[in-house]
Amino acid sequence: MSEKATLELNGQKYDFPLKSGTENETAIDISSLRNSTKGIITLDSGFKNTGSCESAITFLDGEKGILRYRGYSIEELAEKADFLEVAYLLIFGELPTQEQNLKFHNDIKAQSVVDEDVKKILDAFPKTAHPMGVLSSLTSALTAFNPSSVNVNSEEDMYKAIVKIMGKFPVLVAWTLRKKNGLPLDYGEKNIGYVENVLKMMFKQPNEDYVQNKVLIEALDKLLILHADHEQNCSTSTVRIVGSSHAGLFASLSAGISALWGPLHGGANQAVLEMLEAIKADDGDTKKYMAKAKDKNDPFRLMGFGHRVYKNFDPRARIIKKAADEVLEDLGIEDPILDIAKGLEQEALKDPYFVDRKLYPNVDFYSGIIYRAMGIPTDMFTVMFALGRLPGWIAQWREMRLNNEPIGRPRQLYVGATERSFVEVDKR
Numbered sequence: 001m002s003e004k005a006t007l008e009l010n011g012q013k014y015d016f017p018l019k020s021g022t023e024n025e026t027a028i029d030i031s032s033l034r035n036s037t038k039g040i041i042t043l044d045s046g047f048k049n050t051g052s053c054e055s056a057i058t059f060l061d062g063e064k065g066i067l068r069y070r071g072y073s074i075e076e077l078a079e080k081a082d083f084l085e086v087a088y089l090l091i092f093g094e095l096p097t098q099e100q101n102l103k104f105h106n107d108i109k110a111q112s113v114v115d116e117d118v119k120k121i122l123d124a125f126p127k128t129a130h131p132m133g134v135l136s137s138l139t140s141a142l143t144a145f146n147p148s149s150v151n152v153n154s155e156e157d158m159y160k161a162i163v164k165i166m167g168k169f170p171v172l173v174a175w176t177l178r179k180k181n182g183l184p185l186d187y188g189e190k191n192i193g194y195v196e197n198v199l200k201m202m203f204k205q206p207n208e209d210y211v212q213n214k215v216l217i218e219a220l221d222k223l224l225i226l227h228a229d230h231e232q233n234c235s236t237s238t239v240r241i242v243g244s245s246h247a248g249l250f251a252s253l254s255a256g257i258s259a260l261w262g263p264l265h266g267g268a269n270q271a272v273l274e275m276l277e278a279i280k281a282d283d284g285d286t287k288k289y290m291a292k293a294k295d296k297n298d299p300f301r302l303m304g305f306g307h308r309v310y311k312n313f314d315p316r317a318r319i320i321k322k323a324a325d326e327v328l329e330d331l332g333i334e335d336p337i338l339d340i341a342k343g344l345e346q347e348a349l350k351d352p353y354f355v356d357r358k359l360y361p362n363v364d365f366y367s368g369i370i371y372r373a374m375g376i377p378t379d380m381f382t383v384m385f386a387l388g389r390l391p392g393w394i395a396q397w398r399e400m401r402l403n404n405e406p407i408g409r410p411r412q413l414y415v416g417a418t419e420r421s422f423v424e425v426d427k428r
């Protein structure tokens with residue numbers, strides 16, 4: 001392949017170098033475009049063709065349905081690793097040794113207490129507040145309780161900030177649920193695993209011991225791993241762009257949580273369940289909803305279907321579908337919602353509208369079914385996604401700062417009014 005791309009504009013030629021990634025992907029480096037052409041920019045709404053950075057964290061090939069963290073396949077990690085190992089891998093680049101793993105977990109545990117005054121902030125929210133709004137606010141509030149900024153050139157400082165947020169974030173997640181359920185706030189237990197502690201903090205009743213369920217621990221561990229990173233998606237790009245102004249880690253994460261909230265991104269898992277409930281209430285009429293999804297005059301979309309980069313089966317959806325079956329079987333739950341989901345999937349996979357547009361079920365099509373079986377309320381699903389995505393956001397923020405990336409500041413094509421004179425109010 002040639003080593004440059006040539007742009008011809010008004011009879012003049014401009015050359016731009018090509019860059020190759022380690023998976024042989026190619027990018028045209030247009031960083032000199034505006035200078036050399038004296039002001040011309042590219043226009044790429046939604047960044048469908050624009051690489052915002054070079055990253056060594058996650059590789060995905062949407063056409064082939066491949067997802068790898070730091071070179072390891074998602075299938076292998078979901079089967080063999082636990083969430084904290086994956087978090088370490090994403091953030092620091094290599095799987096931890098036993099010693100590193102233990103230290104990482106202990107350091108996280110040492111940071112798993114949140115200032116008591118955070119409870120006052122939580123108290124001010126109504127019980128009906130959406131948990132994502134609460135989580136984003138509490139994460140932002142952590143900056144006030146931990147004001148020292150991270151010296152990104154100090155590995156020790158960076159590590160301290162990372163274990164701090166890895167320790168405190170699950171407490172905020174659990175408290176968000178407990179507040180919603182009217183339960184006293186709890187710190188869980190120091191001597192159990194990270195995921196076990198999350199479950200205990202969320203569900204322990206004040207007047208009885210919490211009994212762990214191995215199937216639930218494994219399913220949640222898997223879900224968190226599957227959600228841990230997904231390269232430059234909306235919330236991750238948000239974390240990177242906020243952090244590129246040298247805003248702190250917690251503030252950048254709080255912005256990422258807000259981005260994740262939307263139904264076209266992380267909020268889809270809530271939207272999927274709401275859609276399946278609506279279909280169930282409508283006599284399980286999947287055909288009607290398939291028709292609505294295909295009708296261009298109807299804004300309805302089949303939630304949990306389609307993906308910006310996967311134009312093939314989302315590899316995470318395959319793993320999660322199997323886990324959903326296992327959890328429901330183990331808990332002895334027969335959920336008509338699952339039957340509706342399976343029916344919809346079968347119809348969509350053979351419908352020319354979905355086939356032609358390469359719309360396959362994504363990870364969120366099945367994750368809500370597992371969360372529901374675990375007893376997690378629908379509006380908490382995206383909070384669980386955020387808990388899983390935390391190490392990915394941290395890894396991306398860290399990489400961005402260590403690479404000394406410039407502040408993110410896109411250009412625009414102005415299409416508004418040209419210069420005009422002000423008209424006094426009485427003459428308008």
Ligand code: ACO
Nearest residue numbers: 263264265266268293301302303304305306307308357362
């Ligand atoms: N139902 C019906 N039609 C759909 C759907 C859907 N779920 N998704 C895409 N389409 C159609 C579009 O109408 C469009 O049709 P057209 O070419 O005839 O105009 C075509 O497929 C391409 O869709 P785009 O919106 O251009 O694709 P884009 O890459 O911008 O959007 C997205 C991807 C936002 C995920 C979209 O598929 C969608 O809205 N899906 C439902 C929401 C969802 O499940 N989001 C979760 C994503 S995964 C995650 O964030 C973890």
